[in-house]
Amino acid sequence: xxxxxxxxxLRKTYAGGFEALKNINLQIEEGExxxxxxxxxxxxxxxxxxxxxxxxxxxxxxSVAGHDIVTDFRAARKAIGLVPQEIALEPFEKVINTVRxxxxxxxxxxxxxFVENLLRRLSxxxxxxxxxxxxxxxxxxxxxxxxxxxxxxxxxFLDEPTAGVDVELRKDMWDIVxxxxxxxxxxxxxxxxxxxxxAIADRVGVISKGEILLVQEKAKLMExxxxxxxxxxxxxxxxxxPESLRSHALRVGEDGHSLIxxxxxxxxxxxxTKLLNDVAAEGLSLRDVMTRQSSLEDIFVSLxxxxxx
Amino acid sequence: MNWSAVKSxxxxxxTRFFRTIAQSLISPVVSTSLYFVVxxxxxxSRMQEIEGVSYGAFIVPGxxxxxxxxxxxxxxxxxxxxxxxxxxxYELLSAPVNFIEIVMGYAGAAATKAFLIGLxxxxxxxxxxxxxxxxxxxxxxxxxxxxxxxxxxxxxxxIWADNFEQLQLIPLLVITPLIFLGxxxxxxxxxxxxxxxxxxxxxxxxxxxxxxxxxxxxxDVPVVTSLFAIAVFFAICLGFVGWIFRTGWRIRQ
Ligand SMILES: Nc1ncnc2c1ncn2[C@@H]1O[C@H](COP(=O)(O)OP(=O)(O)OP(=O)(O)O)[C@@H](O)[C@H]1O
Ligand SMILES: [Mg+2]
Numbered sequence: 001x002x003x004x005x006x007x008x009x010l011r012k013t014y015a016g017g018f019e020a021l022k023n024i025n026l027q028i029e030e031g032e033x034x035x036x037x038x039x040x041x042x043x044x045x046x047x048x049x050x051x052x053x054x055x056x057x058x059x060x061x062x063s064v065a066g067h068d069i070v071t072d073f074r075a076a077r078k079a080i081g082l083v084p085q086e087i088a089l090e091p092f093e094k095v096i097n098t099v100r101x102x103x104x105x106x107x108x109x110x111x112x113x114f115v116e117n118l119l120r121r122l123s124x125x126x127x128x129x130x131x132x133x134x135x136x137x138x139x140x141x142x143x144x145x146x147x148x149x150x151x152x153x154x155x156x157f158l159d160e161p162t163a164g165v166d167v168e169l170r171k172d173m174w175d176i177v178x179x180x181x182x183x184x185x186x187x188x189x190x191x192x193x194x195x196x197x198x199a200i201a202d203r204v205g206v207i208s209k210g211e212i213l214l215v216q217e218k219a220k221l222m223e224x225x226x227x228x229x230x231x232x233x234x235x236x237x238x239x240x241x242p243e244s245l246r247s248h249a250l251r252v253g254e255d256g257h258s259l260i261x262x263x264x265x266x267x268x269x270x271x272x273t274k275l276l277n278d279v280a281a282e283g284l285s286l287r288d289v290m291t292r293q294s295s296l297e298d299i300f301v302s303l304x305x306x307x308x309x
Numbered sequence: 310m311n312w313s314a315v316k317s318x319x320x321x322x323x324t325r326f327f328r329t330i331a332q333s334l335i336s337p338v339v340s341t342s343l344y345f346v347v348x349x350x351x352x353x354s355r356m357q358e359i360e361g362v363s364y365g366a367f368i369v370p371g372x373x374x375x376x377x378x379x380x381x382x383x384x385x386x387x388x389x390x391x392x393x394x395x396x397x398x399y400e401l402l403s404a405p406v407n408f409i410e411i412v413m414g415y416a417g418a419a420a421t422k423a424f425l426i427g428l429x430x431x432x433x434x435x436x437x438x439x440x441x442x443x444x445x446x447x448x449x450x451x452x453x454x455x456x457x458x459x460x461x462x463x464x465x466x467x468i469w470a471d472n473f474e475q476l477q478l479i480p481l482l483v484i485t486p487l488i489f490l491g492x493x494x495x496x497x498x499x500x501x502x503x504x505x506x507x508x509x510x511x512x513x514x515x516x517x518x519x520x521x522x523x524x525x526x527x528x529d530v531p532v533v534t535s536l537f538a539i540a541v542f543f544a545i546c547l548g549f550v551g552w553i554f555r556t557g558w559r560i561r562q
Contacts, residue, residue, distance in 0.1 A: 014562060052402075052403040053403050054561065055561055056562070077405040078405045082399070092328070097321070100317075102400065103317075104314060105313075105400065105406065106314070106405060107314060107405055
């Protein structure tokens with residue numbers, strides 16, 4: 001695998017003196033999907049803006065597809081497509097013209113078959129001669145994607161592509177992303193929705209207050225941080241963990257009808273056998289037993305809590 | 310050079326112009342015709358000829374300049390301010406283009422529009438007065454240079470402006486007075502000596518004088534001085550654009 005995006009010691013201090021990015025290091029492999037998770041104001045947009053040439057970094061270096069974004073900015077930018085967070089389009093322009101404009105602006109010759117194909121894939125072909133202002137919000141977002149893809153970039157940045165988008169359209173968007181990945185496009189997307197990262201990303205990065213807290217393969221992340229819970233539902237409620245079970249990491253569930261055991265799936269011994277034996281020895285009668293894996297959301301929240309502490 | 314980008318911007322801007330061609334042309338043509346009616350016919354009939362040129366014909370170069378300068382500025386400043394205003398500027402910043410290419414696209418399109426409007430006004434004026442153009446090539450050259458310099462100026466204005474008021478304030482407060490006092494409707498030799506001297510500090514005087522020379526072979530200041538003046542104005546604007554390019558002034562945070 002080759003590194004397609006390399007961010008080294010990136011800092012950004014805005015004119016007012018606010019430090020939005022503090023020493024960011026990030027490497028992205030060609031063809032992967034990275035989801036950047038972070039609360040409002042974490043610096044996600046600033047990071048993308050610095051990579052795409054919209055703001056000037058205060059320190060550090062960035063290269064895209066092996067091209068430095070300052071000394072070799074043309075080659076670097078040709079490799080990048082950007083879908084911004086805010087919808088910004090010229091209201092009176094026709095869909096197809098604005099997409100053609102983007103292609104030309106990025107130095108590519110006019111190719112009607114390519115543009116037609118792109119618009120068809122984004123379900124915009126029927127709307128090609130409509131003015132932007134005649135489109136719905138979701139369609140406008142797709143026009144932004146079409147513009148970003150018009151010059152056949154190798155890396156696509158999607159800054160909150162599904163903010164304010166209904167469930168169906170969100171699924172659409174995920175399909176588009178999956179398609180692009182098949183074609184080998186590297187995708188970096190920011191999102192507040194954990195499900196989104198969980199659904200489509202290969203790796204997940206968490207950013208908060210201008211720092212990257214971690215970047216991990218999604219599966220590994222969930223495995224490593226993923227604690228599992230075993231819930232033992234009881235026939236009769238109890239008020240406290242019985243004396244004989246105190247050696248296990250147990251707590252009493254809501255309204256006393258269950259015991260909840262937290263364990264680590266990656267450990268050699270989970271301690272489940274012993275627990276269940278002890279529960280039987282105590283003479284508790286069980287109604288049901290179930291397990292739960294913590295979601296990325298739990299992980300995310302616990303990371304941010306740790307960071308705040 | 311990313312010529313494809315220059316072409317894209319230019320074509321895109323020109324398309325906007327042609328989309329609203331009626332509005333773009335009607336207003337300058339109507340206002341010019343009004344000037345002819347008021348100054349040429351009503352007042353002009355009581356004015357004596359100026360160095361053998363009827364007053365109606367005498368004001369033609371000034372009228373063209375008046376429109377061409379204001380049009381260049383407003384087209385270029387609006388052209389680059391609009392993407393900033395609606396937020397599409399991000400695309401220019403993230404594109405593989407340098408500032409020079411952006412300027413060429415936007416200022417080039419603005420200058421072209423102004424040039425076309427200038428030619429249309431010239432055409433309109435043939436309906437009202439008899440004119441023969443003494444130096445047609447020089448006339449076109451002056452026109453092109455003026456369009457380009459003022460489009461550059463407008464571009465700088467559009468980059469600088471933070472709101473629509475600022476966008477209109479400078480043309481209204483600075484440019485329009487300079488143009489009106491620059492001898493659009495009179496020869497500065499008609500002024501008292503003090504005002505003649507003051508007028509010489511007005512750069513527009515040189516442009517209009519040179520342009521008028523191309524029409525009638527007569528001028529308030531030597532034509533070489535006019536050429537020099539417009540070259541200097543052009544160079545100043547170009548230098549400023551170059552400075553913006555190096556510093557990213559008002560463009561990148
Ligand atoms: N132009 C600017 N000038 C000064 N501060 C800025 C500027 N742009 C952003 N900031 C600040 O930098 C920080 C990071 O902003 P950024 O837009 O990168 O956050 P974000 O992670 O994208 O948030 P969101 O999820 O809300 O989009 C914020 O505190 C913001 O106020
Ligand atoms: Mg953001």
